[in-house]
Structure formats: C-alpha cells, structure tokens
Amino acid sequence: MAGRGYVGRFAPSPTGPLHAGSLVAALASWLDARAHGGRWLLRIEDVDTPRTVAGVDQTIVQQLSACGLHPDAPPVWQSQRTALYRAALEQLMAQGLAYACSCSRKDIEIALAAQGHTRTRHAELVYPGSCRLGLSHPLARASAWRLRTDVPLAPQGQLPGGSANITWNDRRLGPQAQDVAQAVGDFVLQRADGCWTYQLVVVVDDAAQGISHVVRGQDLADNTARQIWLQRCLGLPVPQYFHTPLVLGADGAKLSKQNGAQALDLSSPLQALNAAAAVLGWPAQTGPVPQALAAWTALVAAHGGSPVAPWLPPSP
Numbered sequence: 528m529a530g531r532g533y534v535g536r537f538a539p540s541p542t543g544p545l546h547a548g549s550l551v552a553a554l555a556s557w558l559d560a561r562a563h564g565g566r567w568l569l570r571i572e573d574v575d576t577p578r579t580v581a582g583v584d585q586t587i588v589q590q591l592s593a594c595g596l597h598p599d600a601p602p603v604w605q606s607q608r609t610a611l612y613r614a615a616l617e618q619l620m621a622q623g624l625a626y627a628c629s630c631s632r633k634d635i636e637i638a639l640a641a642q643g644h645t646r647t648r649h650a651e652l653v654y655p656g657s658c659r660l661g662l663s664h665p666l667a668r669a670s671a672w673r674l675r676t677d678v679p680l681a682p683q684g685q686l687p688g689g690s691a692n693i694t695w696n697d698r699r700l701g702p703q704a705q706d707v708a709q710a711v712g713d714f715v716l717q718r719a720d721g722c723w724t725y726q727l728v729v730v731v732d733d734a735a736q737g738i739s740h741v742v743r744g745q746d747l748a749d750n751t752a753r754q755i756w757l758q759r760c761l762g763l764p765v766p767q768y769f770h771t772p773l774v775l776g777a778d779g780a781k782l783s784k785q786n787g788a789q790a791l792d793l794s795s796p797l798q799a800l801n802a803a804a805a806v807l808g809w810p811a812q813t814g815p816v817p818q819a820l821a822a823w824t825a826l827v828a829a830h831g832g833s834p835v836a837p838w839l840p841p842s843p
Contacts, residue, residue, distance in 0.1 A: 533565025535740045537591075537598075538729065540572045541583035544790035545590045548744065548774035550803045554823075555771045555834040556742035557596045558807075561820075562827035562834070568736055569598035574605045574612075574723045593793045594800055595816040603736070605728050612723045615731045615761055616672060616716055624678060624760050625716060627670040628658040654712030672717040674757060676708040693752040698769040699835055700745070705752035714753055730754050734763040742834060745770040771835060772806055808836025 537553045539545065545553065560567035569591065571584045588602060619625035630638075638655045659675060676691040691707040707714075716727040729750075733741065748770040758765050791799050797819060801811040804819075809826055812819035830837050 533560060533563040533739055534568065534737045535560035535565060535742060536568040536570055536733070536736065536738050537596075538570040538572050538732075538743075539587050540575065540578070541587060542575075542578045542580055544583060544586045546789060546791060547799070547802060550590075550594065550791060550799060551774055551806045552742070552744045552771055553591060553594075553596055554800065554803045555769075555807055557820075558823055558827050559740060559742045559769065559832075559834040561824045562832055563740070565740070566599040567596075568600055568738070569602040570732060570736070571602055571604045572725070572728065574609075574728050575725075576606075576722060577720075590791055590793060594796045595820050603732075605723075605732065608728075608732065608735075609723070611731050611735055612717075612728055615727060619674060619716070619760060620672075622760070624675050625672050626659055626675065626713075628654075628673045628713075628715075629670045629719070630654075630657055653710065654714065656713055659713060671715045671719045673713040674716050674760065676711070676713050676756065691752075691756050693755050695751060695755055695765070695768065697748065697751070698767060699833065700748060700770055703748070703751065705749075707752050707756050711753060726750065726753050726757060730757045730761065730763065733766055734758070734761075738766050740769065741766045742769045742771065745773050769834070772839070774806055807834060808839030 535556050537556045539549055539553075557567050559565075569588070571587070573579045573584060584604065591597070616625060632652065634657065635652055635654060638657050639653070654673065656677065658673070659677075692704070693707060694702070694704045697703050705711075714726060715724050717723055732738075748768075751768055755765055793799060797812070797814040797816055800816065800819060804823055805811065809823050812822050826836075827834055
C-alpha cells in the first residue's frame with residue numbers, strides 16, 4: 528500500500544455536468560486512492576474558456592458529493608493558476624524548447640501535402656515543424672507556442688541525451704511506447720487565442736499538487752507520451768498512470784455530450800454508482816452509499832490494488 532505518499536485526483540472539465548462515463552473515471556480514481564490509503568483531490572480544468580459553461584463547476588462538485596466522493600482538500604480551479612502556466616512556458620522558452628507558431632490547420636495540411644503525406648480521417652495532424660524550421664510565413668498574426676520534440680534531453684532535462692521516443696508502463700494497459708516527434712510533432716502549449724492547452728496545464732498542476740498516481744479514462748492514454756516528454760523538459764516527476772475502461776455511446780465512440788450523454792440522474796446515487804462500478808468489473812451493492820463505497824474499496828485492496836477488477840479483460 529502506498530499510504531501517505533499516494534496522491535490522486537479527478538480533474539473534470541466544466542463543459543457539462545458529469546455523465547455516466549465521467550462517473551466511472553471519478554469512482555475509479557477515488558477507489559484507487561482509498562484502497563492505497565492515499566489522498567484524493569478535485570481539480571476543475573476550466574482553462575478552455577470558450578467551452579466552459581458557467582455554473583457547471585458547482586454542479587460537478589454537488590454531483591460528486593451526492594455520490595459520496597468527497598475530496599481531501601478544497602477543489603482548485605485552473606483559471607486561478609495561470610501564473611504557474613506562464614512560469615512553465617517561460618522556463619521552456621529560456622531553454623530554447625518552446626517557440627512561437629502562427630500556422631493555421633490549413634497551413635499544416637498544405638505543408639504535409641507538399642511533403643507527400645496524406646492524412647487519414649481522425650488521425651493526428653502531425654505538425655511538420657514549419658515555424659521552427661523557418662519555412663512558414665512571418666509571424667504576422669496571433670501566434671501559438673509549441674514545444675520542440677526534436678531536441679534530445681538527458682534524464683534531468685539537460686542537453687544532450689534521450690529523445691522524445693517515450694516508453695512507460697500503464698498500470699492497466701501494460702507497456703506502452705510512442706515516438707512523439709513522429710506521431711504528433713511539436714505540440715501546442717498555448718493557443719493563439721491565449722488559452723493554455725490541456726497538455727501543459729495537466730503536467731504543471733499534477734506536479735504542483737504532488738500527484739503520484741493518475742487514474743483517468745482510456746481515451747486520454749494517447750496523451751501520456753506528450754505529458755511525459757513535457758515533464759522531462761520541465762524537470763518534473765512522472766506519476767504512475769492507469770487508464771480505465773470507457774462507457775461508449777450508441778455510435779460506439781466514447782460517451783460524451785456530442786453523442787447524446789445525459790447528465791447523471793442522481794435521484795438514486797447508489798444506482799448511478801452501481802452502474803459505474805459494473806463498468807469497472809465490481810459487483811453491485813445494496814447501500815447505503817458509504818457502505819457501498821467501503822465494500823468496493825475493500826475489494827480493490829483485496830485484488831491487487833487495481834480499481835478495475837482483475838477478471839475484466841483489457842479493452843483494445
């Protein structure tokens with residue numbers, strides 16, 4: 528058991544109330560923290576201001592409370608932490624690892640086409656490094672800031688050594704690998720509209736809050752290599768990662784507002800929790816809610832400390 532060294536978190540974006548899929552991630556992260564005798568924090572990821580819906584942050588706090596998922600410290604809001612993100616970007620700029628980029632998506636598609644690359648639908652739009660290489664237009668319009676993935680780093684973040692070919696071991700999915708330079712290219716840290724990107728803020732906040740274990744939905748697994756690369760560039764510790772099964776919509780994609788996800792019906796919090804626990808492979812409980820949560824915590828602790836039941840096969 529990790530004990531007091533374990534710090535986990537749930538970090539929802541207030542673009543809408545919690546739905547069945549987001550409760551799965553919340554319950555899994557809470558159970559993992561409790562089974563390991565650790566702390567569980569709540570962080571509201573509200574830096575994408577165009578998508579943030581006023582008042583939803585409080586709705587999320589109330590939904591979690593109704594389900595008995597209480598954080599061990601007051602929630603934090605990313606919109607109040609911009610000084611941390613600015614400091615991280617300035618550090619990367621001083622290291623020569625971040626640069627301004629005024630390429631639009633269309634510019635990137637044209638550059639890739641000129642190099643003979645064809646993009647398949649839904650595939651990552653790999654940035655070809657146009658602004659870094661001085662092959663793009665002058666910075667005449669609003670610029671984003673990108674992180675270089677072509678610069679080798681030593682383990683301590685000093686040059687030279689290492690590369691952006693990242694390997695890690697996911698606690699559920701097993702050994703993982705991604706060459707960030709090839710799969711993604713230099714990725715955005717701050718958008719041209721001034722909004723900080725998920726990649727930067729999650730890395731900065733996880734380090735600032737001392738997060739040791741990240742438990743989140745499997746749709747975010749592909750972000751892990753970028754985040755580990757950024758952690759190395761900033762000289763920050765790398766948490767342990769665990770990616771949970773997803774709840775799928777009728778179209779077979781991750782359940783979201785875009786494919787009909789409805790806000791949680793919390794007229795019976797235990798019923799909602801039982802549905803989330805079933806996705807994680809745990810049996811239904813009869814309640815009350817605190818007793819059900821305690822029973823699931825005991826099951827997690829008794830079966831290897833994984834918030835997903837060991838008899839549940841990994842999803843592809």
